[in-house]
Amino acid sequence: MAETIKVGMVSLGCPKNQCDAELMLAKIAKAGFKIVNEAGLADVVIINTCGFIQSAKEEAIEEIMEAISRKNDGINKKIIVTGCLAERYQKQMDEEFPEIDAVVGIAKNDDIVEIINSVMLDRRVITFGDKLCHNMEGDKLQSTLPHYAYLRIADGCSNKCSYCAIPLIRGKMRSRKMENIIEEAKKFAENGVKELVIVAQDVTAYGIDLYKKYALPDLLKQLCKIDGIKWIRLLYCYPERMTDELIETIKTEDKVLNYIDIPIQHCNKEILRNMYRGGDEQSLRELFAKLRREIPGVVLRTTLITGFPGETEEQFSELAEFVNDIKFERLGCFAYSAEEDTPAAEMPDQVDEGERQRRADIITGEQEIRMGEYYAGMIGNTYEVVCEGFDRYSDMYFGRSMHFAPEIDGMIYFTSAKDKGPLTIGDFVNVKITDVLENNLLGERV
Numbered sequence: 378m379a380e381t382i383k384v385g386m387v388s389l390g391c392p393k394n395q396c397d398a399e400l401m402l403a404k405i406a407k408a409g410f411k412i413v414n415e416a417g418l419a420d421v422v423i424i425n426t427c428g429f430i431q432s433a434k435e436e437a438i439e440e441i442m443e444a445i446s447r448k449n450d451g452i453n454k455k456i457i458v459t460g461c462l463a464e465r466y467q468k469q470m471d472e473e474f475p476e477i478d479a480v481v482g483i484a485k486n487d488d489i490v491e492i493i494n495s496v497m498l499d500r501r502v503i504t505f506g507d508k509l510c511h512n513m514e515g516d517k518l519q520s521t522l523p524h525y526a527y528l529r530i531a532d533g534c535s536n537k538c539s540y541c542a543i544p545l546i547r548g549k550m551r552s553r554k555m556e557n558i559i560e561e562a563k564k565f566a567e568n569g570v571k572e573l574v575i576v577a578q579d580v581t582a583y584g585i586d587l588y589k590k591y592a593l594p595d596l597l598k599q600l601c602k603i604d605g606i607k608w609i610r611l612l613y614c615y616p617e618r619m620t621d622e623l624i625e626t627i628k629t630e631d632k633v634l635n636y637i638d639i640p641i642q643h644c645n646k647e648i649l650r651n652m653y654r655g656g657d658e659q660s661l662r663e664l665f666a667k668l669r670r671e672i673p674g675v676v677l678r679t680t681l682i683t684g685f686p687g688e689t690e691e692q693f694s695e696l697a698e699f700v701n702d703i704k705f706e707r708l709g710c711f712a713y714s715a716e717e718d719t720p721a722a723e724m725p726d727q728v729d730e731g732e733r734q735r736r737a738d739i740i741t742g743e744q745e746i747r748m749g750e751y752y753a754g755m756i757g758n759t760y761e762v763v764c765e766g767f768d769r770y771s772d773m774y775f776g777r778s779m780h781f782a783p784e785i786d787g788m789i790y791f792t793s794a795k796d797k798g799p800l801t802i803g804d805f806v807n808v809k810i811t812d813v814l815e816n817n818l819l820g821e822r823v
Contacts, residue, residue, distance in 0.1 A: 381402075381411075382411065382412070382420050382421060382493070382497060383411045383412075383413045383418060383419050383420045383421070384405050384410045384411065384412055384413070384414070384419055384420070384421045384422075384423065384476075384493065385413045385415060385416045385417075385419030385421070385422045385423070386398055386401070386402055386405075386412070386422075386423045386425060386520075387395060387416050387422065387424045387425065387440055387444075388425040388460075388520070389424070389425060389426055389427045389436055389437055389440065389452040389460070389693060390425075390426070390427025390429065390433055390460070390461065390631075391427065391429070391434070391745040392527040392529075392531065392574065392576045392741060392784075393399045393527075393529055393576055393577070393578070394425055394427055394460055394461065395520060395521075395526055395527055395544070395666040395787045396452065396513070396517070396529040397425060397459070397460065397483065397486055398425045398520060399517035399519060399520050400486065400512070400515050400516075400517055400774070401423070401425070401459070401486050401489045402517075402518035402520065402547070403516075403517050403518040403809045404487070404490050404516075405489060405490060405493070405516065405615060406487055406492075406518055407516070408490040408708060410493065410670065411573075415778050416444065416447070416450055416453070417447060417453075418441075419452070419453055420455065420497075421453070421454065421455045421493055421496065421497070421687075422443060422447075422455070422456055422457070422461060423442055423458075423459060423489070424437065424440050424456070424457070424458050424459070424460075425458035425459045426440075426441075426458060426459065426461055426462035426463055427460060427462065428461035428462035428464070428465045428466065428542070428715040429461065429462050429542065429543065429546075430711070430716065431714045431716075432714070433462075433544075433553050434462060434476065435605060435692050435741075437460075437462045438697065439455070440459060441474060441477070444456045444589055445474070445476045445477075448476060449476075451690055453673040454476040454497075455493075455497060455755055456476065456477050456478050456479075457477075457478060457479040457481060457489075457492060457493070457496065457502075458470060458474075458479070458480050458481065459483070459489075459735070460500075461483070461546045462481070462483060462802050463480050463481055463483075464482045464483050464505070464508065464546050464547075465482055465542065465545065465546045465622030465767070466504070467482060469521040469717070471503050475818060475822075477502055478496040478502070479492050479495070479501065479502035480502075480503050480504075480715065481502070481504055481505075482504065482505030482506060482508065483511045483546075483547070484505065484506030484507055484509075484510045484512075485504045485505060485506050486511070486512065487512050487515075488498045488504065489669070492504070494690065494756070495636075497761070500706045504804055507534075508533075508546075508547060508548040508782055509548045509549070509551065509630035510549070510756040511532060511533075511548075511551075512556055513529060513532055514553070514793055517561075517675045518693055519565075519568070519570075521771055521783065522569045522765060522783075522802055522803070523568070523570070523766075523803060524567050524569065524570060524763060524802060525570060525572035525573075525574060525605065525763075525783050525801065526565045526572075526573060527568045527574050527576050527717050528558065528561065528565070528573045528574065528575050528576065529573060529576050529577060530552065530553055530554070530558055530576070530577050530583050530596065530747060531550055531551060531552040531553060531577035531578070531579075531580070531583050532547055532548075532550070532551055532577065532578070533548040533549050533550045533551050533578065534547065534549070534550050534578035534579055534582075534651075535549045535550040535582070536578075536579060536582075536615065536654075537653055538642075538652050538653050538654055538720060538736055539651065539652050539653040539720040539721040539724075540652060540682065540685065540714075540716065540719055540721040541716070542716040542717075542718070542719055543578055545718055545719070546744060547578070549694070550577075550578065550579065550582055550585075550586060550724035551586060552583050552584050552585070552586050552587045552588075552592075554587065555584070555588075555592065555596055555599065555697040558596065558600075558604070559599050559600065562600055563603055563605055565606075566603050566606050567605070568604070569605075569803065570606070570764070571605065571606065571608065571761065571803060571805075572607065572608040572609075572783075573608070573609045573610070574610045574612060574782070574783065575597075575610065575611050575612065576612050576613065577613060578612055579614075579618075580593060580611055580612065580613050580614055580617045580624065581593055581614045581618035581619065582615065582681075583596060583598070583617045583621075585628070589785070591618060591620060591622075591623070592616050592624040592643075593623055593626075594620075594622045594623050594625075595761075597626050597627075597633055598626065598630065598631060599634075601630045601631075601632045601633065602657065602701070604801065606632060607632065607805070608632060608634050608763075608779065609630075609632050609633045609634060610634045610779075610782060611627070611633070611634075611636070611637055611638065612782065613638055613640065613641045614638060615639075615657055616639050616641055616660075616661060616664055617655050617656060617660075619637075619639065619664060619668070620793045622793065624667070624668065624672065625671075626673050627672060630802050633674075634676075634779045635674055635675045635676060635779065636671050636675075636676040636678070636779055636780065636782065637672075637675060637676070637677060637678065638678040638679070638680075638707075639664075639677065639678070639679055639699065640655075640679055640781070641661055641679050641680075641681065642654065642678035642680065642681060642682045642685075643681065643685065643692075643696055644657070644658040644661055644666060644693050644695065644699040645657075645658065645681060645688075645689075645692045646658065646683055647687075647692070648688055648692055650689070651685070651686065651687060651721070651724065652685065652721070653711040653720070653748075658695070658699060660735070661699075662691065662699075662703070664701075665677060665703050665726055668813075674729050676706045676707065676779070676780050677703070677705050677707070677716055678705065678707035678708070678709075678782070678793055679704055679705050679707070679708055679709075680707070680708070680709045680710070680711070681696065681708065681710045681711070681740060682710075682711055682712075682713050682738040683696070683699070683710060683711070683712055683713065683740060684712050684713040684728040684729075684730075684732060684733025684734075684737070685713045685721065685728070686713070686715075686721055686724035686725065686726050686727050686734075687724065687725070687726040687728075687730065688713075688728055692763075693736050695727060696740070697739060697740060697743065697822075700743070700744070701742060701747075704747055704751075705744070706751055706780070707782075707785075708740070708744045710737045710740040710741050710744070712730070712734040712736070712737040713728065713733050713734035714740065715727065748816070749813065752813040753813060755780075755818060756810050756812065756813065757809070757810065758810055759807050759809045759823055760778035760779070760780070760807070760808055760810065760811075761778060761779070761805055761806075761807060761808075762776045762777065762778050762789050762791065762805070762806055762807070762808040763776050763777055763778075763803065763804070763805050764776040764800045764801070764802055764803065764804045764805075764806060764821075765777065765788070766801055766802060767800075768790065771790060772792075773790045773792055774790070774791055774800055775788045775790075775791070775820075776791070776792045776794055776808075777787065777789060777790065777805075778808070781788065786816075786819045787815075787816035787817040787818070788818075789808055789810070789817065789819075789820055790814070790817055790818070790819050790820070791808045791819070791821055791822055792820075792821045792822065792823065793806070793821075797822060803813060806822050807822065807823050808820040808821065808823065809821055809823045
């Protein structure tokens with residue numbers, strides 16, 4: 378039976394969710410099922426959902442409704458829903474979507490093969506376990522381009538920010554053993570991976586549960602010893618855990634890219650306190666000044682929330698001014714989303730939804746102007762770029778320098794003289810920047 382069943386996976390949300398999808402896909406492939414890339418070609422479609430904020434939930438519901446429509450048309454036979462939305466809204470998923478054949482909590486991802494077999498025998502499966510037993514180990518079927526991979530070092534979060542549902546969905550932070558992470562990274566390198574993107578809900582907290590210390594610097598030093606790995610990129614750092622040791626490691630280890638993602642959410646002390654986060658504008662200014670001083674050419678990325686309960690026009694203006702002063706190279710801004718069962722959702726002085734979005738739009742608009750200035754400053758410079766494909770419409774290759782994180786930031790489109798020979802995905806070449814095109818750069822191979 379296994380050989381004839383086609384399974385398709387739609388994975389939504391963040392790279393941590395993608396890591397779960399890759400673990401499940403490896404099990405599915407090993408069991409002999411045929412994996413297809415198009416949901417419309419699958420007998421069984423697995424929707425690995427995100428449930429972080431309202432827009433993510435809406436996207437997941439939309440994907441489920443499309444699968445139900447295909448099922449009604451006889452295209453998909455069975456629908457399995459996994460991931461954060463399934464974990465968070467198990468009862469609602471079960472009751473409101475009778476067309477779904479299985480609702481699977483994150484602790485039961487390991488059982489995916491048995492679940493597929495059960496639904497193909499017309500048995501409906503609703504299964505959940507202890508989220509703290511969610512398995513992060515095992516073989517993966519890489520779903521990214523072959524030259525980069527997401528390396529998850531922990532799951533869950535113990536920060537308990539007042540607006541965030543992650544601890545409710547994923548539980549407290551649990552670090553993976555360092556030797557397991559190193560082993561996985563070596564396998565990636567053997568398979569041709571050149572860029573490791575380090576992910577967790579908070580990578581800077583890594584190791585505090587297992588080793589009673591913040592062990593990210595130790596882990597990075599070990600990863601840098603792996604032959605074949607060229608770039609190591611850090612996503613999701615917590616500002617107060619950007620220690621001198623970590624900064625020194627980023628500065629001195631050549632493979633660790635000078636690209637640091639530090640979501641600060643806000644700069645006003647009162648708002649940060651109500652978010653159950655530490656720090657204030659002064660400490661954040663000092664941190665970013667220190668990073669720029671210690672790591673020349675550092676690319677700073679952050680994420681902000683506008684319209685948090687109680688945010689006054691003055692506090693928003695303070696945030697806008699702060700962002701204008703710091704001049705982040707990368708910035709994402711989201712209107713506050715009130716999530717059920719979080720302390721922030723019960724706070725007084727909820728800001729009107731339209732006003733939340735208006736403030737986010739202002740920050741985003743100003744950032745676009747800054748990005749234009751930042752990109753203009755790159756014209757004439759030459760950067761090492763990893764090739765990620767060829768665009769036949771423009772007759773140009775495209776790829777990323779260290780300034781661009783995969784799937785988040787833009788691209789560099791570049792020409793390459795015929796006498797230099799064709800490029801393949803994963804090749805590193807030097808590209809001189811010649812122009813700016815919206816969120817992307819243009820250049821020529823040199």
